[in-house]
Amino acid sequence: MMNTVHIDLCPVCSNGGCTETLICKDHLATGELFSIYQCPGCGFAFTQNFPCENEIGKYYDAPEYISHSDTHQGIINSLYHWARKIALKSKTKIASKYSSKNAETLLDIGSGTGYFLQAMRLKKWIVTGIEKSKPTREYAHKKFGLNIQDAEYLFDMPDKIKDVVTMWHVLEHIEKLNETMANLHRILKNDGVLIIALPNKKSADALAYKEEWAAYDVPRHLWHFSPDDFTYFAEKHNFRIEKTKAMYFDPFYIAMLSEKNKGTFAASLVGLIKGTVYFIQSLFSTRRCSSIIYILKKK
Ligand SMILES: [Zn+2]
Structure with missing residues (x-):
């Protein structure tokens, strides 16, 4: 019998009346x-009865989850690598732009293979990474010489020592949601900036695909935010949202993946076409975008 985490009270507002809205498949x-x-x-949503921390490993055990792979195969893969390069550049820009004038220390949580940290280090930032997967930490060390910490490091860090903390599609994976957010507030300097990228369950593509929306990604994604409930959650932890930004590649990527999950014929092509429609919608409103970057400051 698998050990699961059952949630009775809403982790964001403590309401006890949460009910099932969707049943999703681990594709x-x-x-x-x-x-x-x-x-x-x-309005916050969450995956109910998700596997506990020491049993969730097998759900990450799939070849596709090595988004860390450096192989180039086919046109989709080339597009993906091209998009990743541009996305990396835009992440470094955002971190620099929204940090305070004399900012120099950056912590990236869920730093993965270390590409973002390395890019920031080349811009003279003093970088630290946290990554819970040991093989991934070792990869980052081998590839870039980065020393990455394990997940517990966050809770042992001193107060107010970081200028910038980034979490690129990571918070939705972390079981200790409130504890993590409280610690982010604690370790940030008073003029520090917190940058969190999250899927958006109220995006155009999420509303269209419903339970087939690839970014529900159960049970790896535990928490499912919209701009409204994330704002509420941020305020609860004494942050205010300074700015939101759309992630323009995600509508394509998520539509392609959602079509693949549905078993659509020529899924990549269909996803690319539908993704274009969702992308255009997100140009008109960030709130419609598949994924959103939230830039937060302490209240
Ligand atoms: Zn709630």
Whole structure:
């Protein structure tokens, strides 16, 4: 019997009336079904009865999850690598632009293979990474000579020592949601900036694909935010949202993946076409975009 985490009270607003809204399939690793519950109070949603921390490993155990691969195969893969390069550049720009004048220290949580940290280090930032996967930490060390810390490091860090903390599609994977957010507030300097990228469950593509939306990604994604409930969550932890930005590649990527999950014929092509429609919608409103970058400052 698998050990799971059952949630009774909404982790964001403590409402007790959360109910099932969707049943999603793990398309990546196991084919198992998981329920998504939604809070009637604040609108926040979460994966119910997700595997506990020491059992979730097998759900990451799929070849596709090595987004760390350096292989180039086919046109989709080339596009993906091209998009990743541009996305990396835009991440470094955002981190520099929204940090305070004399900022020099940056912590990236869920630093993966270390490409972002390395890019920031080349811009003279003093960088630290946290990554819970040991093989991935070792990869970053081998590839870039980065010394990456394990997940517990965040909770042991001193107060107010970082200028910038980034989490690129990471918070939705972390079981200790409130504890993590509280610690982010603690370790940031008073004029520090917190940058969090998250999928958006109210995006045009999410509303169209419903339970087939690839960014539900159960049970790896535990928390499912919209701009409204994330704002509420940020305020609760004494942050204010300074700015939101759309991630323009995500509508394409998520539509392609969602079509593949549905078993659509020529899924990549269909996804690319539909992704273009969702992309155009997100040009008109960040709130419609598949993924959003939130730039937060301490209140
Ligand atoms: Zn709630």
